[in-house]
Amino acid sequence: MGTDQTALQSPILRLTGISKQFPGVRALEGVDFHLFAGEVHALQMSNAVASHNVRSSLSLANATRLVQVAESLGVFVLLVIVVTTASIVAPGFFTYTNLTNTLIAASVTAVTALGMTFAIAMGGFDLSVGSVQVLTAIVVASLLSVVGPPLAILGAVLTGLAIGLWNGVLISKLRLPAFVVTFGMMSVIRGVALLVTQGQSVMITKHAEFGLLNNGKILWLPVPFFIMAIVLVILSILLKNTAFGRHACAIGGNRAAAIVSGVNIDRVTIAVFGLVGVTAAISGIMLASQLMIVDATLGTGFELQAITISVLGGTSLSGGHGNLIGTVFAAILLATIASALNILKVISFYQYLAMGALLIFALAIDTARRAFVAKSLLSRS
Amino acid sequence: MESAETANHSTHRSRGIYLLGFLTKYYIQSLLLISVVILAAVNPYFRSIGNLQNILLQASFAGIGAAGMTLLIVSGAFDLSVAGLLGLCGVLISTLLPLLGAFLTFFAAILLGVVLGSLNGVVVTKLRIPAFIATLGLMNIYLALAFIWTGGSRVVPISDPIFNSLGTGALFGLPIPFLAMIAAYLGCYGILNRSVYGRCLRAVGSSEVAARTAGLPVDFIRILAFAIVGGCTALAGVFLGAELSSASAIMATGYELTVIAVVVIGGTSLKGGEGTLFGSFTGALFFAVISSALNILNVAAYWQYVATGAFLISALGVQALRSYVVVE
Numbered sequence: 001m002g003t004d005q006t007a008l009q010s011p012i013l014r015l016t017g018i019s020k021q022f023p024g025v026r027a028l029e030g031v032d033f034h035l036f037a038g039e040v041h042a043l044q045m046s047n048a049v050a051s052h053n054v055r056s057s058l059s060l061a062n063a064t065r066l067v068q069v070a071e072s073l074g075v076f077v078l079l080v081i082v083v084t085t086a087s088i089v090a091p092g093f094f095t096y097t098n099l100t101n102t103l104i105a106a107s108v109t110a111v112t113a114l115g116m117t118f119a120i121a122m123g124g125f126d127l128s129v130g131s132v133q134v135l136t137a138i139v140v141a142s143l144l145s146v147v148g149p150p151l152a153i154l155g156a157v158l159t160g161l162a163i164g165l166w167n168g169v170l171i172s173k174l175r176l177p178a179f180v181v182t183f184g185m186m187s188v189i190r191g192v193a194l195l196v197t198q199g200q201s202v203m204i205t206k207h208a209e210f211g212l213l214n215n216g217k218i219l220w221l222p223v224p225f226f227i228m229a230i231v232l233v234i235l236s237i238l239l240k241n242t243a244f245g246r247h248a249c250a251i252g253g254n255r256a257a258a259i260v261s262g263v264n265i266d267r268v269t270i271a272v273f274g275l276v277g278v279t280a281a282i283s284g285i286m287l288a289s290q291l292m293i294v295d296a297t298l299g300t301g302f303e304l305q306a307i308t309i310s311v312l313g314g315t316s317l318s319g320g321h322g323n324l325i326g327t328v329f330a331a332i333l334l335a336t337i338a339s340a341l342n343i344l345k346v347i348s349f350y351q352y353l354a355m356g357a358l359l360i361f362a363l364a365i366d367t368a369r370r371a372f373v374a375k376s377l378l379s380r381s
Numbered sequence: 382m383e384s385a386e387t388a389n390h391s392t393h394r395s396r397g398i399y400l401l402g403f404l405t406k407y408y409i410q411s412l413l414l415i416s417v418v419i420l421a422a423v424n425p426y427f428r429s430i431g432n433l434q435n436i437l438l439q440a441s442f443a444g445i446g447a448a449g450m451t452l453l454i455v456s457g458a459f460d461l462s463v464a465g466l467l468g469l470c471g472v473l474i475s476t477l478l479p480l481l482g483a484f485l486t487f488f489a490a491i492l493l494g495v496v497l498g499s500l501n502g503v504v505v506t507k508l509r510i511p512a513f514i515a516t517l518g519l520m521n522i523y524l525a526l527a528f529i530w531t532g533g534s535r536v537v538p539i540s541d542p543i544f545n546s547l548g549t550g551a552l553f554g555l556p557i558p559f560l561a562m563i564a565a566y567l568g569c570y571g572i573l574n575r576s577v578y579g580r581c582l583r584a585v586g587s588s589e590v591a592a593r594t595a596g597l598p599v600d601f602i603r604i605l606a607f608a609i610v611g612g613c614t615a616l617a618g619v620f621l622g623a624e625l626s627s628a629s630a631i632m633a634t635g636y637e638l639t640v641i642a643v644v645v646i647g648g649t650s651l652k653g654g655e656g657t658l659f660g661s662f663t664g665a666l667f668f669a670v671i672s673s674a675l676n677i678l679n680v681a682a683y684w685q686y687v688a689t690g691a692f693l694i695s696a697l698g699v700q701a702l703r704s705y706v707v708v709e
């Protein structure tokens with residue numbers, strides 16, 4: 001390479017005066033960076049965090065936005081394909097009643113999956129959500145025989161919040177793996193649910209208006225859809241536009257860097273698991289209003305289903321980012337497949353086969369799409 | 382006299398530090414030992430030969446699966462399909478046993494496990510699907526195939542005196558499944574700690590990118606690890622079927638989470654790169670001791686869920702508190 005070659009050309013990438021602030025921490029200030037054609041750069045800063053911040057600003061300046069849009073659209077494209085196919089092959093799928101029921105089923109799982117996406121973005125996950133869902137459903141059903149719906153719902157939400165916070169305390173303060181804590185709590189809470197009901201089912205007889213949470217309609221759309229939409233909006237704002245959400249993503253992306261940047265790891269961890277507990281409780285309340293009769297055997301396998309929906313929606317288990325809108329699309333996708341298989345009267349064990357094959361097929365297509373997006377991005381730059 | 386006393390004091394002190402270090406390194410092992418000693422001291426039934434044999438037998442079902450799973454977790458992946466794979470192996474054993482006899486059926490089952498495990502590996506690595514979804518999807522498929530094979534969740538018999546003796550027999554007072562578990566752990570220990578392939582597993586688990594850049598055949602290494610998990614799971618299925626004298630598609634529901642929990646409790650991190658087979662071995666025994674103790678102490682069924690989870694968390698919680706103390 002000629003010695004003065006770089007001086008002759010104008011830089012192909014110029015970044016001047018980059019500043020990046022976390023609350024309480026000034027990460028970067030007035031950083032200038034010029035990249036000339038043919039140059040190879042290694043970024044070395046006084047600490048790893050600063051160079052990480054420069055690099056992340058660099059990549060952000062490029063194409064991440066485009067990729068993010070493509071990512072969230074990915075499951076949506078699959079969803080459109082599946083809905084179209086289902087409407088053609090399954091007569092009775094594309095009717096108002098069936099679409100409403102599918103949307104209700106999707107909303108119940110989506111709410112918990114949205115909380116799970118938040119936890120996965122932080123680099124953790126929660127295996128206790130199935131047990132929390134059934135316990136809160138039992139709590140709300142039992143409370144409805146003594147108090148009105150608002151207090152019963154409050155009681156269930158507080159139960160979920162308390163369990164979630166407790167999970168978070170064990171994980172952060174005792175530095176225990178999230179797998180062990182939430183796996184242990186899954187067993188404990190299932191036991192508590194069996195103990196309070198003594199293995200019997202609890203029926204909701206008073207306050208029939210509680211059922212409106214499931215079968216009520218606003219502008220022809222079911223109420224559960226609006227509950228899910230509200231949770232989606234709140235969590236999206238929390239994840240993208242608050243320090244709390246950015247800290248959660250920072251912990252998932254690079255824990256060591258987050259610690260050095262001054263993120264209060266313990267507090268964020270406890271809050272995120274509290275959030276997951278609340279979403280599981282909301283799912284439990286929705287489930288109770290849907291069934292009106294609950295018992296302690298409900299919700300088994302719900303934890304793996306919620307994680308599947310998050311991953312299918314484009315959130316990587318390695319942490320660092322969460323795709324909330326993708327999670328919603330993935331929940332609707334799974335509910336659509338289940339509904340279509342039911343309408344086609346596929347025998348239950350063939351449904352397992354179809355669900356398994358479709359999951360793998362969907363993800364294989366998704367991987368191919370990502371490879372395509374990455375390639376086209378490379379050729380553009 | 383005075384110098385002798387000082388020397389005595391210093392050896393006493395270093396012995397104390399040595400003991401603390403030993404307890405830190407072999408925490409779960411010490412915990413297991415203490416619980417067994419206490420339970421044996423307070424409950425005569427617990428220390429009976431029959432009960433101890435039963436604990437070893439129960440430990441070997443999850444333990445054998447956990448041996449292979451430890452290798453896979455070290456390579457930075459895990460396999461949720463094992464419950465389905467075990468069920469499918471079980472129902473096929475029932476069909477093959479009258480046709481092939483005990484000896485060939487045993488090898489056919491292991492072969493099936495290895496083939497299905499490799500299939501898991503191929504789907505995860507070649508189709509580049511996250512291990513979580515790929516293996517969960519495959520679990521559904523294996524379960525469905527087992528359901529279809531038996532026409533629902535019907536229980537099918539496994540009755541062959543030689544084959545059943547695999548599950549019920551004992552050598553030198555030790556149940557045969559437990560001996561197989563020891564063999565599985567010795568084999569996996571040799572693979573992980575004494576072979577080039579073991580080093581490759583750890584390299585892939587620490588940094589897939591670095592391993593790829595260094596020219597390691599990352600996909601092949603992972604597929605082989607999945608195949609080992611499949612083989613171990615089929616082995617566990619053979620013993621479970623032989624012990625129960627029956628099989629059904631849902632004979633191992635929840636097996637995947639139990640096996641991973643055994644590995645994690647043993648001290649292997651889900652992040653990959655390192656792992657301890659001795660820990661997984663102890664973890665499996667620990668689970669079996671807890672459930673045996675709860676049964677013997679007549680803990681009501683519903684309370685057993687609460688107690689198992691609470692034990693699990695507090696066992697590791699004590700470890701965390703203790704490491705604070707050691708640091709200080």
